[in-house]
Amino acid sequence: MKFGQGYQSALDNAEFPQEWVESAISYKQLKKCIKRVRKELLSLGLDQQTMQKLWEHVATGSESQGDGSASPPLLSYKVEGDEDVTFIPKLTIALNPQDGSPVDAWLSPETREHLRHLVKKKRAMSISPPRNAIGKPQFQSLQKIAIDDDLDASSEDAGDSEDPIETVEVPLTAGSEFLGILRKELEALEKLQDREEKLLHSEITQLGHDLRELKLSHKRRSKEEVETWRKVFEIYSDAEVFVSSHESDAGARDVEQAQKHFDWFLAQLAEQRKRxxxxxxxxxxxTVDRFIRINTNLLRLLRFQAMNRTALSKIMKKFDKQTALHMRAALPTALERASAAALSDELARATSMTISHELVHLIPQLNDYLCPVCYGITYKPVRLACNHVYCIRCMIVMQREKQNECPLCRAPVVLAANSDAVDYDLKHFLERNFKAEVKQKQKENEQASAIDRFGEAYTKSDTKCKVM
Incomplete structure (x- = not known):
């Protein structure tokens, strides 16, 4: 299936609202504009092969005239206009000053120099190109010129000056139509993205407000819901749906990868519910369905954005391929800005950060408060001078073994730590948010301390004392 058919089929999919479809890049309409541009160029005698030959000459660099200044290029294409005016594409062509035809694009510099001297001997002709009935300049197709090998260039006077190369600007009406449609659609896409992004952020903020109220509630049911959200966000954080933190693929994910990781999140959520x-x-x-819907809507917007980004890239490539006008190199700054704003790839990263800040971080995750030595919760956290935090049990063991270097940064700060290094603010925070884990770690520490005092044979038992 060709891209145009697949693109239109995807737009017609019920996944996208009708207003989105109406704002999308009109790939089919722009293709028709390209055909009109080609027809307009052909009416000027500028077929695709001729244009390519002219550009090939331009790529080799301009020549220098007798006075040392650079001669104008055979061909240039520019687009005039900005946000407030209509874009006007203009094709500038270098002409033979004698007959108004384009200077041959594939002649060598030596041959071109020789021809200039020959032209001087001919009868002077008007440097203006002949015009057709509607007033447009007409040009002859490029033709190879045969040169007599016996022609002696030295017969020319060394002091003779050369005729200047003339140029003519040809406004391209169909090209102006193409750019006008493109600008209108990019502006519509930018407005659509702004509106949908604000809507997403509003939904995220409202959900965050509801979770804050839930967290502040002292009801037992609310506390159970907070624990549920903790598990949901733990799975979501592991999924890294929109942005990866892994070294191999760090950064924002494309929409296909994001969808794959979101599907994994949904599968894990369903599995834990089943168990x-x-x-x-x-x-x-x-409430969880609201959270899922936010992610689903963001994925849909990213997919729509990616489709339009691909459509824009392909239509610009098709324009240049079929007209040989090098449109992408001459794209107006105003249109480049509109394209960058409407199809920015920063949407996923920005919205993901909002989800993380407004939602995920509201419910503390146990993984963020684990001791880097024992991987248990940082019970009675000790903050070293290097600012790294360890549980008090691991700190005692390190000091007992005379290990002075911080396991994370190797700073010699372990032996200097004392009771003043206990971070009581963090201790109280952990006791409020991870009561079960703190209680379990306290029990394990007490048992480890008893083993230190009474030896490995010590076991804590609930059996009543037989003596008593």
Whole structure:
């Protein structure tokens, strides 16, 4: 299936609202504009092969005239206009000053120099190109010129001056239409993206407000919901749906990869619900569905954006290929800005950061507060001078073994730590948010301390003392 057919089929998919479809790049309409541009160029005698030959000459560099100044290039293409005026594409062509035809594009510099001297001997002709009935300049197709090998260039007077190369600007009406349509559609896409992005951020902010109220509630049911959200966000953080932190693929994911990781998140969520590890009542299920819908809408917007980005790239490539006008190199600054704003690839990263800040970070994750030595919760956290934090049990073990270097940064700060290094603010935070984990770690520490005092044979038992 050709891109145009696949693109239109995807737009017609019920996934996208009608207003989105109406704002999309009109690939089919722009293709028709390209045909009109080609027809307009052909009416001027500028077929694709001729244009390519002219550009090949331009690529070799301009020549210098007798006075040392550079002669004008055989061909140039520029687009005049900005945000407030219509874009006017103009094709500038170097002409033979004698007959108004384009200077031959594939002649060597030596031959071109020789021809200039020959032209001087001919009868002077008007340097203006002949015009057709509607007033447009007409040009002859490029023709190879045969040169007599016996012609002696030295017969010319060394002091003779050369005729200057003339140029003519040809406004391209169809090209102006193409750019006008493109600008209108890019502006519509930019407005659509701004509106949808604001809507997403509004939904994220509202959900964050609801989670804050839930977290502040002292009801037992609310605390259970907070624990449920903790598990949901733990899976979501592991999924790294929109932005990867792994060294191999760090950065924003493309829409296909993001969809793949989001599907993994949904599968893990369903699996934990099936095993009974995550229990959702009606209210919690509705809130989780809101969170899922936010991600689904963002993925849909990213997919729509990616489709339009591809459509724009392909239509510009097709324009240059079929007209040989080098449109992409002459794209107006105003249109480049509109394209960058409407099809920015920073949307995923920015929205992901908003989700992380407004939602995920509201519910502290246990993985963020693990001791880097024992990988348990940082019970009675000790903050070293290097600012790294360890649980008090691991700190005691390191000091007992005379290990003075911080395991993370190797700073010699371990032996200097004392009771003043306990971070009580963090200790109270962990006790509020991870009561079960703190209680379990406290129990393990007490048992380890008893083993230190009474030896490995010590075991804590609930069996009543037989003596008593």
């Amino acid at each position: 009974g590890e995550i229990n959702l009542d009606n209210d919690t299920r509705a």
